[in-house]
Amino acid sequence: MFCQVYGMESADKVHTMSQAFRLKQSIEDAVIAGEFLPGDRLDEASLAERFGVSRTPIREALLQLGAEGFIDVRPRRGAIVSVPSPTRLFEMFETMAEIESACGRLAARRLTPDNDEAMEAAHRACEIAAHEGDSEQYYADNRNFHEAIYRASRNSFLADQAFALHKRLSAYRRIQLRARNRLLQSLQEHAGILEAIRAGDEQLSATRLHDHVLVQGERFSDMVLGLAGDRRSDAAGSRSGTTR
Amino acid sequence: MFCQVYGMESADKVHTMSQAFRLKQSIEDAVIAGEFLPGDRLDEASLAERFGVSRTPIREALLQLGAEGFIDVRPRRGAIVSVPSPTRLFEMFETMAEIESACGRLAARRLTPDNDEAMEAAHRACEIAAHEGDSEQYYADNRNFHEAIYRASRNSFLADQAFALHKRLSAYRRIQLRARNRLLQSLQEHAGILEAIRAGDEQLSATRLHDHVLVQGERFSDMVLGLAGDRRSDAAGSRSGTTR
DNA sequence: ATTTCTAATCTTGCATACAATTCATATATG
DNA sequence: CATATATGAATTGTATGCAAGATTAGAAAT
Numbered sequence: 437m438f439c440q441v442y443g444m445e446s447a448d449k450v451h452t453m454s455q456a457f458r459l460k461q462s463i464e465d466a467v468i469a470g471e472f473l474p475g476d477r478l479d480e481a482s483l484a485e486r487f488g489v490s491r492t493p494i495r496e497a498l499l500q501l502g503a504e505g506f507i508d509v510r511p512r513r514g515a516i517v518s519v520p521s522p523t524r525l526f527e528m529f530e531t532m533a534e535i536e537s538a539c540g541r542l543a544a545r546r547l548t549p550d551n552d553e554a555m556e557a558a559h560r561a562c563e564i565a566a567h568e569g570d571s572e573q574y575y576a577d578n579r580n581f582h583e584a585i586y587r588a589s590r591n592s593f594l595a596d597q598a599f600a601l602h603k604r605l606s607a608y609r610r611i612q613l614r615a616r617n618r619l620l621q622s623l624q625e626h627a628g629i630l631e632a633i634r635a636g637d638e639q640l641s642a643t644r645l646h647d648h649v650l651v652q653g654e655r656f657s658d659m660v661l662g663l664a665g666d667r668r669s670d671a672a673g674s675r676s677g678t679t680r
Numbered sequence: 681m682f683c684q685v686y687g688m689e690s691a692d693k694v695h696t697m698s699q700a701f702r703l704k705q706s707i708e709d710a711v712i713a714g715e716f717l718p719g720d721r722l723d724e725a726s727l728a729e730r731f732g733v734s735r736t737p738i739r740e741a742l743l744q745l746g747a748e749g750f751i752d753v754r755p756r757r758g759a760i761v762s763v764p765s766p767t768r769l770f771e772m773f774e775t776m777a778e779i780e781s782a783c784g785r786l787a788a789r790r791l792t793p794d795n796d797e798a799m800e801a802a803h804r805a806c807e808i809a810a811h812e813g814d815s816e817q818y819y820a821d822n823r824n825f826h827e828a829i830y831r832a833s834r835n836s837f838l839a840d841q842a843f844a845l846h847k848r849l850s851a852y853r854r855i856q857l858r859a860r861n862r863l864l865q866s867l868q869e870h871a872g873i874l875e876a877i878r879a880g881d882e883q884l885s886a887t888r889l890h891d892h893v894l895v896q897g898e899r900f901s902d903m904v905l906g907l908a909g910d911r912r913s914d915a916a917g918s919r920s921g922t923t924r
Numbered sequence: 925a926t927t928t929c930t931a932a933t934c935t936t937g938c939a940t941a942c943a944a945t946t947c948a949t950a951t952a953t954g
Numbered sequence: 955c956a957t958a959t960a961t962g963a964a965t966t967g968t969a970t971g972c973a974a975g976a977t978t979a980g981a982a983a984t
């Protein structure tokens with residue numbers, strides 16, 4: 437389980453960091469770990485007590501997480517773990533698909549031996565986890581594989597955006613990977629993606645990554661739509677009724 | 681001309697908003713307006729005095745802007761307006777190009793009469809400004825045109841991402857549009873983009889938008905670098921020294 | 925004159941206190 | 955019985971104070 441914020445500049449600077457930054461990480465980790473579920477209130481006083489600090493750094497952490505879109509901070513009404521509507525969730529996956537495919541396109545164009553090696557290593561780790569049916573492990577290795585692709589784009593800004601969105605979606609991805617079939621299918625898709633990038637085929641890389649990501653969103657939407665009604669009437673732009 | 685933060689849910693909620701949120705807007709506006717230049721320190725005490733509030737809401741605003749990547753907040757060392765390196769700046773434009781082209785692709789696929797009309801209106805406004813050579817006005821209308829495309833993607837999350845990045849790059853875009861030739865060229869590109877989207881040609885829409893955005897990044901890089909030497913020597917992958 | 929160490933000053937980080945608003949409960953009213 | 959209103963409790967927003975780290979200036983030494 438682990439941090440590595442954006443750069444990867446956090447690990448070595450830990451002792452320099454203020455409490456607020458540490459708390460931000462801790463709270464984010466707790467959310468990702470599923471300790472706080474979507475919709476849960478993040479009460480300032482409780483969190484302050486839990487971490488043994490005053491409300492001030494807690495507030496600062498929450499506001500930052502809110503600015504990143506990780507949680508929902510409504511003025512005067514406290515913070516809650518975001519509960520994206522099925523529509524919103526689909527939109528997030530669709531966006532992720534576009535960003536990842538952009539990474540893939542650039543990776544195909546600019547692949548270096550270093551990046552190739554990193555992707556290969558991550559892919560092999562995924563293979564092992566998949567064949568052992570260890571979905572938790574696969575979840576972690578899968579993340580590394582995707583991050584390797586982000587880096588291979590050789591655009592650190594784009595990679596940061598991809599990291600961030602990947603994190604925001606991690607909760608939903610995890611649930612989704614529990615299905616064993618999906619593990620092996622995912623692995624096969626990875627192989628195809630790797631192949632396309634190595635061949636330097638930008639278009640194919642982009643398409644395969646796009647589909648690989650979007651299929652998760654679709655599966656998840658289906659899963660969710662089964663039960664939940666639509667929570668958000670006000671949210672965003674013009675309610676985009678369909679989105680597909 | 682104005683704000684509209686993410687959703688467009690801000691305008692009507694202004695009176696409900698806390699000071700910290702208003703300050704966030706004000707500081708951001710000041711930065712965009714060029715009142716604080718890249719590299720300038722954003723001193724908590726001075727800002728507090730300027731806005732007639734205590735440091736607390738100022739801090740909260742700064743931390744949020746930092747989380748959005750708009751400014752650089754270094755623990756214990758204060759906040760400064762981000763100074764992206766030429767490399768980083770190019771990466772940002774490249775990312776913008778990818779995101780915008782994604783918007784264009786989706787817009788071509790999903791175009792509705794409403795969105796068509798909005799784009800048309802924005803385009804006509806650009807025409808007027810361009811022919812009058814009013815670059816400030818064109819700057820504003822150009823923004824509306826692009827935002828109309830974001831919305832036409834009918835993916836509000838993607839649109840939000842696009843808005844945010846567009847804002848972060850606005851300072852650089854503005855400088856860049858001062859060149860009169862560029863105004864008319866930009867306008868022509870807009871026409872081509874509109875045409876492609878209307879034709880429902882996803883690929884062409886994406887390509888034209890991509891080029892339209894990237895050419896700005898390239899021009900700007902050239903301008904900054906003088907000779908465009910290093911552009912992207914260290915790019916990506918490893919330590920992303922700057923920003924955040 | 926240059927460098928290094930020290931001390932004073934300035935700035936940020938956190939805790940506490942209080943004010944303002946929302947939320948919940950209960951009471952009144954149709 | 956349902957709805958509306960009012961009152962009290964809980965929670966968030968902002969101000970202030972103090973402690974700790976960072977920056978700068980100055981003095982001492984080479």
